[in-house]
Amino acid sequence: MAIVPMKHIEIVAMQRDAKKVVELLQREGVVDLTEPEKEPDPDSGLTMIPSSASLAQLEKNLDMVRSSISAIEEYAHVKTSMLAGLSGRKELSLDEFAAKAEEVEKYLKVAYRIDGLVRIIDTETPAIMHVNHQLDHVLPWKDLDIPMMYEGSSRVACLIGSIQGAHTEATLSKALLAAYETSTPVSGDGDDSMPSFPDYEFEIISASKELTCLCVFCHRNDRATVEETLRKIGFTVPSDPTRHPPAHRIARLRKRIADAERAVAEAKKEVAAHQPDLTGLQFLSDYLLMRHDKYEVLGRLFFSSKTVVMEGFLPAEATGHLVSKLEKKYTVAIELRDPAEGEVVPGVFKNNILVSPVEDIVQSYSPPTSADIDPNPVMSFFYYLFFGIMLSDAGYGLVLVLATLFVIVKLKPEGATRMNMFKFMYCGLSATVWGLLFGSFFGNVVNAVGTAFFNSDVSLDALWFNPVEKPMEMLILSLLLGFIHLMAGLVLKFINMWKHGDKFGAIFDVGSWWVVFAGLGMLMINMAIPTGIPFEKYGPWVAIAGAVMLLLTQGRSSPSIPGKIMGGLGSLYGISGYFSDTLSYSRLMALGLVTGIVGQVFNTIGTVLGTGIIRILIFIPVFLFGHAVNLGISALGAYVHTNRLQYVEFFSKFYEGGGKAFSPFSVQTKHFKFKEEK
Amino acid sequence: MDYLGVILAVVGAALAVTLASVGSAKGVGMVGEASAPVVIDDPSKFSKLLILQLLPGTQGLYGLVVTVMVMLNIGLLGGNIPVLTFRTGLLYLFACLPVAIGGMTSAILQARVAVSGVTIVAKKYSDSTKAIISATLVEFYALLCFIASLLMVMNIGAIADAAAAA
Numbered sequence: 068m069a070i071v072p073m074k075h076i077e078i079v080a081m082q083r084d085a086k087k088v089v090e091l092l093q094r095e096g097v098v099d100l101t102e103p104e105k106e107p108d109p110d111s112g113l114t115m116i117p118s119s120a121s122l123a124q125l126e127k128n129l130d131m132v133r134s135s136i137s138a139i140e141e142y143a144h145v146k147t148s149m150l151a152g153l154s155g156r157k158e159l160s161l162d163e164f165a166a167k168a169e170e171v172e173k174y175l176k177v178a179y180r181i182d183g184l185v186r187i188i189d190t191e192t193p194a195i196m197h198v199n200h201q202l203d204h205v206l207p208w209k210d211l212d213i214p215m216m217y218e219g220s221s222r223v224a225c226l227i228g229s230i231q232g233a234h235t236e237a238t239l240s241k242a243l244l245a246a247y248e249t250s251t252p253v254s255g256d257g258d259d260s261m262p263s264f265p266d267y268e269f270e271i272i273s274a275s276k277e278l279t280c281l282c283v284f285c286h287r288n289d290r291a292t293v294e295e296t297l298r299k300i301g302f303t304v305p306s307d308p309t310r311h312p313p314a315h316r317i318a319r320l321r322k323r324i325a326d327a328e329r330a331v332a333e334a335k336k337e338v339a340a341h342q343p344d345l346t347g348l349q350f351l352s353d354y355l356l357m358r359h360d361k362y363e364v365l366g367r368l369f370f371s372s373k374t375v376v377m378e379g380f381l382p383a384e385a386t387g388h389l390v391s392k393l394e395k396k397y398t399v400a401i402e403l404r405d406p407a408e409g410e411v412v413p414g415v416f417k418n419n420i421l422v423s424p425v426e427d428i429v430q431s432y433s434p435p436t437s438a439d440i441d442p443n444p445v446m447s448f449f450y451y452l453f454f455g456i457m458l459s460d461a462g463y464g465l466v467l468v469l470a471t472l473f474v475i476v477k478l479k480p481e482g483a484t485r486m487n488m489f490k491f492m493y494c495g496l497s498a499t500v501w502g503l504l505f506g507s508f509f510g511n512v513v514n515a516v517g518t519a520f521f522n523s524d525v526s527l528d529a530l531w532f533n534p535v536e537k538p539m540e541m542l543i544l545s546l547l548l549g550f551i552h553l554m555a556g557l558v559l560k561f562i563n564m565w566k567h568g569d570k571f572g573a574i575f576d577v578g579s580w581w582v583v584f585a586g587l588g589m590l591m592i593n594m595a596i597p598t599g600i601p602f603e604k605y606g607p608w609v610a611i612a613g614a615v616m617l618l619l620t621q622g623r624s625s626p627s628i629p630g631k632i633m634g635g636l637g638s639l640y641g642i643s644g645y646f647s648d649t650l651s652y653s654r655l656m657a658l659g660l661v662t663g664i665v666g667q668v669f670n671t672i673g674t675v676l677g678t679g680i681i682r683i684l685i686f687i688p689v690f691l692f693g694h695a696v697n698l699g700i701s702a703l704g705a706y707v708h709t710n711r712l713q714y715v716e717f718f719s720k721f722y723e724g725g726g727k728a729f730s731p732f733s734v735q736t737k738h739f740k741f742k743e744e745k
Numbered sequence: 746m747d748y749l750g751v752i753l754a755v756v757g758a759a760l761a762v763t764l765a766s767v768g769s770a771k772g773v774g775m776v777g778e779a780s781a782p783v784v785i786d787d788p789s790k791f792s793k794l795l796i797l798q799l800l801p802g803t804q805g806l807y808g809l810v811v812t813v814m815v816m817l818n819i820g821l822l823g824g825n826i827p828v829l830t831f832r833t834g835l836l837y838l839f840a841c842l843p844v845a846i847g848g849m850t851s852a853i854l855q856a857r858v859a860v861s862g863v864t865i866v867a868k869k870y871s872d873s874t875k876a877i878i879s880a881t882l883v884e885f886y887a888l889l890c891f892i893a894s895l896l897m898v899m900n901i902g903a904i905a906d907a908a909a910a911a
Contacts, residue, residue: 431874505832538899542892657807658886660895664810671822700806703799710874 069441074386075410077394078376079400085368087377088397089361092377094741095389096673096733097412100379107369113376122275132223132352135181138343154478155485156740164741167350174347181341184334190325191232191334198327202320204305207273207280208313221740226283226288226297227305234279236271239300243267246294248300264296265289266458278614282378288467352703353736379712380413382404412437413729422447424490427483432714433724440563442722446713447493450550453712455497456545457658457705459534460666462509462699464502467495481740494705504531505659510695519674519682535663541656549652552712553645556720557581563721564642579616583642586610614639648716654708662701669693750829756814757841761894765808765848772801772856774829779860783867801856804848807891809842811898812867813879818902828836833901840897855870855883 076098080088082585083574085242093099107113139145159167213228219225234242247264267285273278294302309316349550369376381389386403393399406412414435425447429435458464474480478486502508508530514526534541557577564573586609589602622634673689676682718724734741780794815837820827829837862876 210836431871509904538895542896651885653892654885654888657891657895661803661806661810665806668809668813700802704803705798705878707796707800707881708884711878714878715882738776 068416070437070439071415072383072413073380073406073412074383075378075404075406076389077169077250077376077384077402079374079376080415080721081398082370082373082375084397085365085370086361088375088377088393088399089364091393091396092366092389092732093357093361093734094601095385095392096621096731097385097389098379098586099729099731100377101169101367103367111368113372114371115367116365116370118362121362122359123368124409125355128178129352129355129359131182132175132178132187132348132355134194135178135341136348138181138185138338139345139348140342142335143169143342145342145345147312150474150478153474153480153484153488155238155481159741161741165372167347168354171351171354172345174351175390177341178348179349181338184338187334188338191331192317195324195327195331198324199433200318202324205309205313205320206307207275207278207317208305209317211272211280211282212312212314213282214311215305216310219287221286222294223312224287226285226290226294226302227281227296228283228302228307229278230301232275232301233276234271236269239269239271239281239662242300242348243296250299252297259262264491265292267293282593293341304313305549327332345534349716356736357734360732360735373638377730382415382417393721401578406437411692411727414439414726415445415729416441418443419445419495424486424493424668425450427486428710428713429722429724430728432637432718432722434726434728435722435724436726438563438567439723439726440559440721442476442559442567442718445559445742446717447554448707448730449555450490450713451497452492452548453552453655454494454705454709455499455501456548456655458494458498458662458701459501459505460497460507460509460662461502461658461692462507462512463499463662463701464495464500466698467498468492470497470745490601496703503661504722506533507663507666509690510663510668510670512666512690515667515670515674516686519686534659535667538660542653545655545699546649547654548655549649549712551714552652552717553648553720554581554584556717562720575616575620579613579620580641582613582616584613584645586613610653648719651716652712658704658708660702661704662697664695665701666694666702669697716723747828748826749909750831751821751827752836753831753834754755754815754829754837755821756822757838757845758812760838760842760845761815761848762808764810765844765852766805768849769805769808770819770858772852772875773798774852775853775856776801776863779863780866783831783863786867790866790870790873794863796877796901797859797862797866797880800859800877801852803884804852804855804887807844808848811841811891811894814895814898815841818822818898826835836901837898840894840901842894843890843897844887844894845855848887851883851887851890854889870887881911 078088092100103115108117140147207229213225215226215227219227232240244264265285265654267283269281269283269290272280272282283293283297363375390401390403393401414437416423417427422443426443429442429446435441455464458467471488475485475488475492506527508527511526514524516526516577517523532540542725557580561577563571563651564570564576586606589606589609591606592598592602593600617638618635620635621635622631622637625631625634669689672684672691673693674682676685775796777793781809783794784791792832816822819837859876859880862873862880865876866873
């Protein structure tokens with residue numbers, strides 16, 4: 068129930084054992100190896116052995132194996148359920164590990180083969196598109212039975228080309244003539260010296276809305292005139308004319324497409340046929356990843372001519388096991404010491420299963436330092452409590468509990484996922500309890516269904532009170548719980564200061580505020596519970612006494628007298644901070660009411676339409692959809708606002724953080740985990 | 746003129762859910778637009794971005810709750826058009842304004858914080874919780890408006906009854 072005490076460890080091993088020792092550290096996964104800040108001093112005789120070449124090769128192989136896994140999953144249509152991401156890794160014994168490690172070479176070859184196949188698919192698929200594009204260009208010419216390059220015989224010229232838009236023989240002749248007449252200047256004396264348009268013959272090969280392909284014949288002497296006039300109406304020659312009749316090229320391109328498609332289909336089929344190798348490849352990717360991590364660590368160790376040095380931090384409780392294991396197997400010199408003052412020590416919490424699910428919340432705010440007190444035990448209680456009040460529905464709570472239980476039992480998640488499941492299970496339990504206290508079960512579904520279908524006014528009564536009917540009570544409850552939460556923060560601050568020897572600070576920085584709040588409490592107590600004792604008479608004096616304590620002590624760190632006075636006055640202003648912090652807990656009431664009322668709205672929508680069986684048929688989908696949406700949004704709201712209350716209101720009272728997260732060098736595999744020999 | 750009171754109350758109820766929802770829709774839309782490019786690069790960040798995107802969505806719900814409370818209190822959900830005095834109707838109308846106006850503006854302002862938060866999720870994923878928390882800081886003011894509207898709406902009924910009795 069605390070921040071785990073850490074030890075600094077320095078291991079000196081023989082160079083020949085370097086890889087083995089690093090492997091052992093990796094499997095044990097308890098040491099957070101320190102990364103050297105600079106290259107070793109050349110005079111010290113220590114050097115670093117760069118591992119970037121091996122790392123690059125491992126990275127390349129790893130990428131290849133991962134891409135072949137996803138290729139198999141894609142082409143063999145391996146179904147991955149949405150929950151798959153939550154489930155834990157398969158466990159392998161050391162023997163199984165050794166057996167699989169034997170086959171690594173084989174699967175590396177498989178991965179190379181699949182990589183080659185994927186490359187075929189990747190190059191041929193765009194090639195098919197490209198050839199199809201070429202085919203589109205030549206297809207309009209398919210009925211032309213001479214090569215597109217044909218230019219005519221000794222007397223006859225042949226012009227082959229296309230014009231934008233759809234044309235018929237009639238419209239073309241007309242357009243040609245019109246173009247000819249506008250371009251040829253009429254001579255001044257009005258005689259008919261204007262040469263008439265030469266004779267020509269043409270054939271429309273194909274005509275579509277976009278393009279008309281045609282073949283024009285004329286006398287070789289008239290070729291220039293005809294071609295020029297044709298150009299005026301937009302005639303263009305094909306950019307890539309065929310040497311043979313177009314049908315020839317069409318056949319060739321079609322064959323090319325068919326071949327490519329067959330190659331792609333075969334490659335996909337072969338990739339899919341590798342499905343039985345999936346497990347082997349997954350193991351290979353884990354294996355390569357482990358080696359990759361190992362070489363990364365090896366690359367930043369300092370070597371002398373005969374030895375290797377590694378240092379880092381580990382939890383004090385893990386030292387015995389690790390040291391004995393290392394000493395039993397290898398020639399090592401190990402030095403353990405407590406962290407020095409000012410050293411950045413990774414912070415890690417250790418708590419029971421009720422508390423540890425919220426450790427992530429603290430870590431993501433800021434990892435602890437040795438100056439901090441573990442906030443988790445106190446925080447977890449309020450975390451579940453507040454989440455429950457904000458969700459405050461027994462139905463939603465039960466859904467959360469059942470869903471998380473299912474994942475924990477069936478999918479056996481690990482690490483952060485497992486902790487999150489436990490966290491939301493406790494949150495769900497809390498929501499169930501609060502839902503019963505406030506009389507909310509899927510909104511007011513008992514009452515709504517009873518009224519709509521059974522004509523009875525049965526309802527689930529609140530065990531305590533219904534916040535929708537008594538919002539003021541709910542508001543007061545929220546603020547009261549909030550105030551207790553803030554006070555719990557101050558208690559932690561008091562304990563922490565006391566433990567770190569600052570007893571004076573604990574009494575005056577924290578104790579003074581308690582005196583102030585006690586005074587304010589005495590002022591109000593008779594309004595809530597008439598005690599008969601005139602507390603309100605003494606209340607102001609107690610509060611003032613606390614204020615005077617603050618005034619006299621809070622400027623003590625300032626060197627000058629005016630500074631001390633200002634510090635004292637400034638601290639009194641902190642009362643407004645406590646006021647606004649307490650008000651902030653009104654969100655407990657607001658979010659709780661939103662959940663309840665939106666749930667009721669869906670129940671109302673579901674039960675007002677239709678009668679009899681139709682009403683039931685409408686009610687079921689509305690109920691399922693509406694409450695799914697409401698549960699989603701309300702749980703999200705409860706989650707972020709619970710976090711906020713911890714981060715902003717609670718932590719600001721005592722938690723400093725600013726430490727370094729504990730990330731031990733360990734086996735970070737994705738598919739398998741390894742049973743450790745005892 | 747008998748219906749003037751109830752008309753005012755319904756106008757208030759309509760404003761509460763409409764304005765707050767307009768703000769939420771705009772806000773959720775803004776964050777959605779900003780997150781899409783991040784999801785293209787890294788689909789695994791979708792869940793954190795979804796939380797950011799949904800944050801400005803709650804204001805619409807606050808508006809809806811106030812609307813439903815007004816309808817419950819004046820008896821509109823019973824299927825009949827109730828009779829309210831002009832004064833009570835006006836009270837309801839004004840009671841709805843905090844959640845309507847505060848909800849709308851806070852949703853949009855919150856969305857702007859969330860849009861900046863999208864950058865945090867994209868560039869420094871380990872700090873994405875901080876992006877979410879800073880967006881919830883804005884939400885608090887929507888909550889204040891909601892609580893104010895709600896308490897007013899809940900208590901107007903009692904005031905009106907007392908006035909009628911007097």
